[in-house]
Amino acid sequence: MDASISMFDLGWQTYFQxxxxxxxxxxxxxxxxxxxxxxxxxxxxxxxxxxxxKQSHQPEMTIGDWVVVNKEKHFVRKLDRSALFNQGDHLIASNVDTVLIVSALDDTFNLDLIKRYYDLVHDAEADAIVVLTKADLCDSVDEKRDMVQRLNPLLLIETVNTKSAEPLDALKGFFKPGKTVAILGAPGAGKSRLVRSLVDLDEPETQFSEPQESLFRLPNGAVLLDSPALRELQANAAMSAESDFELVAKIAEKCRFNDCTHTNEPGCAVLQAVEQGNLEEYRVKAYKRATFSYTDEVTTKQKTQRHAHSDARARKHSLAD
Structure with a gap:
């Protein structure tokens, strides 16, 4: 028996016990x-x-699954999953407790992409924490944070500057013994830097003694789950969000006015598409956020809502502790 590996090191919890x-x-x-x-x-x-x-009598399994094997190391059964990421019949990863959705606050900020990741996490039945990075490159941190908070008033959001040498204690506080964590985010969002800030993958205590590239030890006894399939899932989500942007832009080309803001102008093809049910309103809002500046009225409304969201976040943090 390898004394350096315990069940809890691998993410074992009462649900499986x-x-x-x-x-x-x-x-x-x-x-x-x-x-x-x-x-x-x-x-x-x-x-x-x-x-x-692999045998024909076995169920299909994926990274993260817990399996019972006999003394001869033969398959007995797979334990029920607490969470599952999949695309159709293609299994991606299972039994992930918490997902860090990483998004940069610079010019690449994309609320629609954050929503796509949030929907993926919600469908997988895992918990989501949005991590907004590159705060030092943004002059509207509070406004963008409020935009994300409106996806769900109870959504946990942490704003970090991953260039700082300060430890990310706020995030490490969510890592508990037996918890499995995954990280999602578009290229350039700061995922790699965030991981390096949380854990040194080259350190011996981070690696399990057996050679594999999917499970790593995190601070406070949690486990980081990473895999090529999970990274491909991220890329697909980013491509889908970009396609949505292009879809709205293509419809906008049919507007009567070249400078149409898609608010109340006559002959607006975008508003017509929404009214006819051919285009979701949230996609239009994401497109407008990326294309136009907010008015003072919207900014004032955001500031008013911020106080209510802060109270909700405080209650959720209290429960997490």
Whole structure:
């Protein structure tokens, strides 16, 4: 047995413990999938790294799944999942508790993309925390934060400057023993810098003693789950958000006026598309945020709402603690 790996190190929680039988506890081993290959799975356990050959009687599994194996290291069963990221029938990752949605506050800020990530996390039944980076490059941090908060008044949001040498204590406070964390965000949002601020992937205590590239130790006993499939999911979400922007822009070309703001002008093709149900209003709002400046009236409204959102955030933080 590898004394450097424990079940809790791998993200073990009560939810999974409750699924075990007496026979599981006495005669079987528990392992977590850390790599999916065409003909086999690789799993991490207290006994080290296991290889499990794919068989027709097995359910399809993905990175993050918990599996019961017997003493001969043969498949017994898969435990029920607490969360699942998938695209159709394609499994991406499972049993992720918390997802950090990383978005930069500079000119690449994209509320529609944040909403796409938030919807992905919500559909997977995981918890979301939005991390707004590059605060030092933004003159409207509060306004953009309020825009994100309106996605959900109880959504947790942290604003960080990842260039700072200060430890990210606010984020580390969310990492609890047995919790599994994933990070989503578009290229250039600051994900890699954020990870380096949280943990040094080259440090021995970060790596499990067995060679694999999906599970890493985070501060306070949490686990970071990363995989090529999860990164591909991020890229697809970013491409979809960009396509939405292009869709609205293409419709806007049909507006009667070249300087149409898509607010109340006659002959506005964008408003007509919304009224006819051919275009969602939130996509138009995201497009306008990226194209036009807010009016003083909108800014004032945001400031009024900010106080209410702050109270909601404080209550949610209290519950998290």
């Amino acid at each position: 409750q699924q075990l039988s007496l026979d599981d506890l006495e005669t079987h081993n528990i392992a977590r999938v850390c790599q999916v290959e065409p003909s086999q799975y690789k799993l991490l356990s207290e006994c080290g790294l296991l290889t499990l050959t």
